[in-house]
Amino acid sequence: MNNKIVNYLVDSGKITCDELDSPLRKLVSELTDDDINNIMNKGNGVYDNTRESIINDICNKFSISRDYLSSKTKKRDIVSIRHACHVCLYVFTNSTLFDIGNATGVTNHTTIIHSLKQCNNKTYLTAFVNGVISSLPYKKIRENYYK
Numbered sequence: 453m454n455n456k457i458v459n460y461l462v463d464s465g466k467i468t469c470d471e472l473d474s475p476l477r478k479l480v481s482e483l484t485d486d487d488i489n490n491i492m493n494k495g496n497g498v499y500d501n502t503r504e505s506i507i508n509d510i511c512n513k514f515s516i517s518r519d520y521l522s523s524k525t526k527k528r529d530i531v532s533i534r535h536a537c538h539v540c541l542y543v544f545t546n547s548t549l550f551d552i553g554n555a556t557g558v559t560n561h562t563t564i565i566h567s568l569k570q571c572n573n574k575t576y577l578t579a580f581v582n583g584v585i586s587s588l589p590y591k592k593i594r595e596n597y598y599k
Contacts, residue, residue: 501544501590503555509588510537522557532577536584538567544590 511518514533521534534556541552542564549561558564571581585592 501593503541503545503547503551506540506544506588506590507537507555510540510584513584513587532580535567535571535577536581538564539571539581540585540588540590542568543585543592543594544588546593 507518507521510533511521516530516533520530521537523530525531537556538552538558541547541555542549545552547555549564552564553559553561571577
């Protein structure tokens with residue numbers, strides 16, 4: 453793990469190989485895995501990718517309650533936000549489709565598959581979802597959603 457932090461510092465241009473002398477090497481060797489992950493994510497605006505925090509951020513962004521997001525309403529604006537929430541949970545977490553459904557009040561994983569496919573098939577929805585994804589400060593776990 454020591455090489456991971458050294459490579460990050462050198463690759464990011466924060467320090468040159470020549471400047472990385474023995475005191476810094478000693479310090480790096482004493483870091484824990486948690487310390488290394490905190491250093492690498494600091495300043496990148498990367499938050500903890502939890503289902504709860506992502507859902508709360510989306511609800512806050514669109515000024516809707518979590519209950520309203522999880523409701524069975526078929527209003528287009530809420531359905532679009534719900535689709536965006538499903539895609540964000542898929543992209544930003546390692547959650548299974550079942551877990552994403554449970555977190556958003558959906559009882560069937562095939563509903564999540566439908567959301568992911570809709571976001572790829574409808575141009576207006578794809579643009580909307582990509583805008584939501586780019587506005588959230590989370591680190592992507594998966595690059596692409598369903599094709």
